[in-house]
Amino acid sequence: AQSVTQPDIHITVSEGASLELRCNYSYGATPYLFWYVQSPGQGLQLLLKYFSGDTLVQGIKGFEAEFKRSQSSFNLRKPSVHWSDAAEYFCAVGANQAGTALIFGKGTTLSVSS
Amino acid sequence: GAVVSQHPSWVICKSGTSVKIECRSLDFQATTMFWYRQFPKQSLMLMATSNEGSKATYEQGVEKDKFLINHASLTLSTLTVTSAHPEDSSFYICSARAPGTGVGDTQYFGPGTRLTVL
Numbered sequence: 652a653q654s655v656t657q658p659d660i661h662i663t664v665s666e667g668a669s670l671e672l673r674c675n676y677s678y679g680a681t682p683y684l685f686w687y688v689q690s691p692g693q694g695l696q697l698l699l700k701y702f703s704g705d706t707l708v709q710g711i712k713g714f715e716a717e718f719k720r721s722q723s724s725f726n727l728r729k730p731s732v733h734w735s736d737a738a739e740y741f742c743a744v745g746a747n748q749a750g751t752a753l754i755f756g757k758g759t760t761l762s763v764s765s
Numbered sequence: 766g767a768v769v770s771q772h773p774s775w776v777i778c779k780s781g782t783s784v785k786i787e788c789r790s791l792d793f794q795a796t797t798m799f800w801y802r803q804f805p806k807q808s809l810m811l812m813a814t815s816n817e818g819s820k821a822t823y824e825q826g827v828e829k830d831k832f833l834i835n836h837a838s839l840t841l842s843t844l845t846v847t848s849a850h851p852e853d854s855s856f857y858i859c860s861a862r863a864p865g866t867g868v869g870d871t872q873y874f875g876p877g878t879r880l881t882v883l
Contacts, residue, residue: 660806687874694769695809695858695874741808752799753872755808 653678655744657756664732665764672727672759674742683745684725685753686716690738698740701725712736737763767793769861771875778849779883786844786878788859794839795861799872800832803856812857815842849882856880 656675664670676682683702687695699710706718716727725742739760743753768791778784788798796817801809813834815821821834831853833845842861846853856879860872 655808692774692876694876695860697871697873700871752801752811752814753809754811757806757808 653744653754655742655754655756657740657742657759659759660757661760661762663762663764666734667731670727670729670732670736670761672740672742672761674725674727674756675723676725676742676744677723678744684716684718685743685745686710686714686725686727687741687743687755688712688738689741689758695741698727732761732763734763734765737761767791767861767863767871767873769795769859769873769875771857771859771878773878774876775879775881777881777883780850781848783845783847784849784880786846786857786859786880788842788844788861788875790840790861790863790873793861793863793873795842795863796839797862798836798842799860799862800834800842800844801858801860803858803877805856809858812844846880849880851882854880854882 654677658673685700686698689695698714699708701708701718708716714729739758741758742756745753770789772787798815800812803809812827813821813823815834815836817836823829836842856877858877860874
């Protein structure tokens with residue numbers, strides 16, 4: 652069955668420190684992978700996505716993610732966290748057919764300390 | 766970028782009443798819209814897929830007679846929670862997919878609607 656696991660429910664990082672949010676997926680075919688961020692009162696915003704090609708994907712707001720097929724992982728990273736990055740982060744996997752919905756992980760809450 | 770709005774952003778209703786939530790794509794036409802439900806500290810769970818002009822496809826375990834979905838135009842989908850009960854209280858989120866953007870294309874999400882049933 653298709654699934655997405657985000658092992659860390661809550662992470663606290665000091666402002667300026669590096670960040671890595673973990674995501675593991677289970678999918679039978681070639682996955683389409685996404686990272687979304689959800690801030691209070693805001694809709695989910697797409698940070699980045701991976702379909703094929705270069706396994707290191709650059710996104711908005713200085714985020715990047717690396718697809719590792721051998722580990723079934725798609726971890727999100729940022730070299731220096733800002734206080735405004737505090738939010739809920741969701742990893743999602745999509746099927747390769749157009750128009751299908753996404754399967755989301757349970758999310759990781761990021762807190763940023765000063 | 767593409768914008769999806771939802772109305773209302775929050776609603777409180779009495780048990781037994783029906784509530785309608787609107788999802789609009791503001792600057793693009795969406796042939797497909799999705800409705801998700803999110804419980805506190807939980808993931809988004811897909812409820813149904815809505816294609817313009819046809820009946821919605823519901824996920825297993827979602828009562829189609831309770832959660833009525835109408836996708837009457839390329840910019841509007843509505844979710845009506847009929848005879849709402851306290852257990853229906855949740856955060857409902859819609860997303861829209863623009864046509865012609867290819868396989869695995871981006872879904873644009875609305876800000877969500879908080880429903881509280883007393």
